[in-house]
Amino acid sequence: MPTPPRSVLEVFLGFLSIGARSFGGVLPWAHRVIVEERQWLARADFLDVLALCQFLPGPNIANMAVVLGRRWFGLPGALAGFLGLMALPFVWVLALAALYADWATQADVRAVIMGIGVAGGGLFLGTALKLGQPLARKPMALAIIAGCFAAVGLLRVSLLVVLPVAVVLALASARQRWL
Amino acid sequence: MLELFLYFGLLSLLAVGGISSIMPEMQRIVVEQQQWVSAAEFTQLFAVSQAAPGPNVLICSLIGWKLAGLWGALVALAGICVPATALAWWVGGVWERFRDAPWRMLVQRALAPVSIGFVFAGGYVLATPEGLGWGNALVAVTSAALLYATRISPLWVLAGGGVAGWLLFR
Numbered sequence: 001m002p003t004p005p006r007s008v009l010e011v012f013l014g015f016l017s018i019g020a021r022s023f024g025g026v027l028p029w030a031h032r033v034i035v036e037e038r039q040w041l042a043r044a045d046f047l048d049v050l051a052l053c054q055f056l057p058g059p060n061i062a063n064m065a066v067v068l069g070r071r072w073f074g075l076p077g078a079l080a081g082f083l084g085l086m087a088l089p090f091v092w093v094l095a096l097a098a099l100y101a102d103w104a105t106q107a108d109v110r111a112v113i114m115g116i117g118v119a120g121g122g123l124f125l126g127t128a129l130k131l132g133q134p135l136a137r138k139p140m141a142l143a144i145i146a147g148c149f150a151a152v153g154l155l156r157v158s159l160l161v162v163l164p165v166a167v168v169l170a171l172a173s174a175r176q177r178w179l
Numbered sequence: 180m181l182e183l184f185l186y187f188g189l190l191s192l193l194a195v196g197g198i199s200s201i202m203p204e205m206q207r208i209v210v211e212q213q214q215w216v217s218a219a220e221f222t223q224l225f226a227v228s229q230a231a232p233g234p235n236v237l238i239c240s241l242i243g244w245k246l247a248g249l250w251g252a253l254v255a256l257a258g259i260c261v262p263a264t265a266l267a268w269w270v271g272g273v274w275e276r277f278r279d280a281p282w283r284m285l286v287q288r289a290l291a292p293v294s295i296g297f298v299f300a301g302g303y304v305l306a307t308p309e310g311l312g313w314g315n316a317l318v319a320v321t322s323a324a325l326l327y328a329t330r331i332s333p334l335w336v337l338a339g340g341g342v343a344g345w346l347l348f349r
Contacts, residue, residue: 058263089233115344148296
């Protein structure tokens with residue numbers, strides 16, 4: 001049974017541990033820490049907050065830190081989540097820029113970073129599989145997942161177009177109890 | 180500084196689906212319109228931000244840092260984050276208030292598959308920086324399978340990706 005964090009400090013440390021390790025993308029780590037390691041939220045609840053944050057503009061997981069921090073501890077919680085998420089990566093990226101800016105475009109370094117990025121993409125796919133598991137027996141849900149994936153991932157249609165269409169279709173299906 | 184804050188603040192509210200969706204627009208403003216950094220510098224800063232952990236909005240703090248040092252970095256990061264997170268704060272509150280409302284549960288059921296589709300799409304985009312090929316398909320599918328089916332730490336998966344990248348993408 002998931003239990004929310006007991007203190008603002010715990011929120012800060014949780015998001016700090018997300019930021020610290022989130023090479024190749026933040027979402028897989030957010031899911032790992034919030035649902036699997038610390039068990040603050042059930043998977044369905046995580047997906048609910050994630051969906052909300054995807055529909056809002058701005059960095060998804062920073063939004064998530066704010067929404068969850070607020071739910072648990074109001075403004076202090078939101079600030080703790082946001083600052084925890086950003087603190088280490090901020091220091092990291094400036095240090096990297098100061099030390100290695102000239103290396104970053106070098107072929108060997110670029111290849112390694114690209115490999116990490118591709119593996120990070122794989123972690124997103126794995127996380128999506130976990131999140132999607134409960135929907136696997138609902139044909140309409142699978143069709144919507146496939147449609148959104150194809151439109152945004154394969155065809156690179158702007159979210160500003162895909163989002164309204166997908167939401168209208170999904171709401172209509174949910175009303176028909178297909179979802 | 181104010182300009183930096185305002186431009187990134189504007190971009191922040193346009194970034195539906197995350198920062199990657201506004202990268203072309205950001206490049207246009209930062210490189211062509213304001214000429215804060217050159218095109219080559221922009222590419223380099225993007226590469227550095229990819230190498231660091233954390234949200235990819237950090238490219239903004241690098242641009243701020245180039246312009247005005249540490250304060251520039253903080254102001255740029257605040258610009259890209261504050262408007263969006265303020266909106267998230269407010270919407271998040273509304274979302275909590277209607278937690279048990281029937282319409283809210285309907286919306287929740289509706290959004291779940293849409294959201295998952297976007298996560299798949301995000302993964303695909305990240306995994307195909309230079310188009311789909313055997314090499315990156317293999318690395319991405321292996322990583323996805325390891326995350327899904329085993330308890331191996333994703334850090335090992337990423338490290339493996341780095342090694343594979345060095346072997347495959349040079």
